[in-house]
Amino acid sequence: MTDKAATIGAIIAAHHHREGPLLPVLHDVQAAFGCVDVEAEALIARGLNLSRADVHGVVSFYHDYTPTADPRPVVQICRAESCKARGVEQLMDGARAAAGARVKLHTVYCLGLCSSGPAARVGDTLHARLDADGLTKVIENA
């Protein structure tokens, strides 16, 4: 058994007793490998006694699961209404310039910091009240 199969097997075993275990399993697989690829889908399908189509349908539906891993650090920037009202769109050109090819910018709709936007998230660290310099710093440190 490959390492990958063993890891995914352990993840499935940890969640198997739960009702509706697929999403918790996918979260752990995504966290472990940075993606849920075709191979992982097949292993999960077998482990949970689902069809590969079922698993692929779920993986492709949700924004949090990706088919390939991206080694770049990710900066999530909120561009929902409240952050727009606080000027996030004016920061985007600068953000793209700061990110270049090194950092992946990911648009999200709402981080729940709507009174104090623009807001960004790197991993589990949140940033609020960002101006152009603040956002550039967040991206550079990502």
Added chain:
Amino acid sequence: MLIRISDDALARALGADALAEEFAKLGHEVHRVSSWGMHWLEPMVEIDGQGFGPATLDDVGAILDGASAKSIGKIAEHPFIARQQRLTFARAGKTRPTSIEDYEATGGWSGLRRARTIGPEAVIAEVLQSGLRGRGGAGFPAGIKWQTVAAARGPKKYIVCNADEGDSATFADRKVMEGDPFQLIEGMAIAGLAVGADQGYIYVRSEYPDAIRKLNLALMHCADIIAPFKCEVRVGAGAYVCGEETALLNSLEGKRGEVRAKPPLPALEGLFGKPTVVNNVLTLAAIPHILEEGGASHYDSHGINRSKGTMPIQLAGNIKHGGLFEVAFGITLRELVYDIGGGTESGRPVKAVQVGGPLGAYLHPDQFDIEFDYEAYAAVDALIGHAGLTVFDDTADMGGMARFAMEFCAAESCGKCTPCRIGAVRGVEIIDRIRSGGRVRDTLELAPQMHNAPKDAGRGPLEEIALLTDLCDTMKFGSLCALGGFTPYPVMSALKHWPEDFVGNAVVPEAAE
């Protein structure tokens, strides 16, 4: 000295952790408490009831000397706090979120204890009496939903808490989960007792890591207290539509978060086909207070008409004093935006306020005197939703915001029903055409072989607006859920009040009504 600093995600995003560390390093005892909800003052430092904010590391010395210019005086007497009627957020700023001792010392679990004494029928009667309506947006009476589930037959029932708070301008759910998680769990345990369910799920969006962590911690601490009721946190996967209750149930079951047609109602055939109560965080968090002695009539004594109790209103966007403001129904936007919120942060005039998140209507300053009430809002084609307010100043491009509403719907549509899946894409295209002056006939249409294609000059902005109006009607009445069904609210309200943002100086169309 005892220093209190919030560990709310917003305070942490603004540097509260470093601040707390600094005070601890200087030998002070630091309590990480929930947030008072005055977001423009975060991170806020509290010493003996006195507040200082927004505090930075440079302010630490002056705060300890009592000489800081950041002092706001007694927090409890601050007008933003003193004007509120906090029932759901009674503990905000006062307790350590995951401390079960703090929760008990502030009246925690008394609702659950009393519920166990008076029994399921009496619990449901009190929830009915309180007039509590679902706080997720639809405003359906919570007691009637519970009654339906209680009456449904079956060996297994579920309580599902909808904590997929994806709407922009809303953060009240997050503040409950991060600031007072036991209150939500107590509410769920009471719901379980009332309808005969022993399993609960809290479906939290993945964008709220702090809430997930604290809920899990809280559940670990109180498992014995809520037993035989069991509860588990489930994490969403970034799909906005899973905030819709049937999509949420599918997601919990491990399926694509596609909306289900109703009926069957989730109350009868919900999670795994079993009778299920699906309530929003704020609905369930209001329950412990209602179940206290005299709580139901106290709750019912707040509010107006059929909108009873209090609503945690979230002031967001371009507003000077943003944050959480819990108050009885009946308040006006004018009070909220100007008296309490202090107008825009940019200092420019207010152009629009979107109430109820991305699917809520844009209200014009002429409408600011409408009372906060489910039916009064519905009467002007607006909705209260989850009571999030996004304020825009006069630089906002409302045509652009209408386009964004359609774009958002297209991005987040689950794809189950046609009006939403295709209508949203077409909506973006039509708005683009309106803004670029209409559409001329293409070569193919003008070809002589195309006998049925009109050979006129094409559609001008006015004809395109008529088309958009028609599309919005189709989406409103033909979509399965609120995503497609309510996207027309921001689009049509923007078009109605700010047509100049769509067509420039062209003739303002009357047909846009």
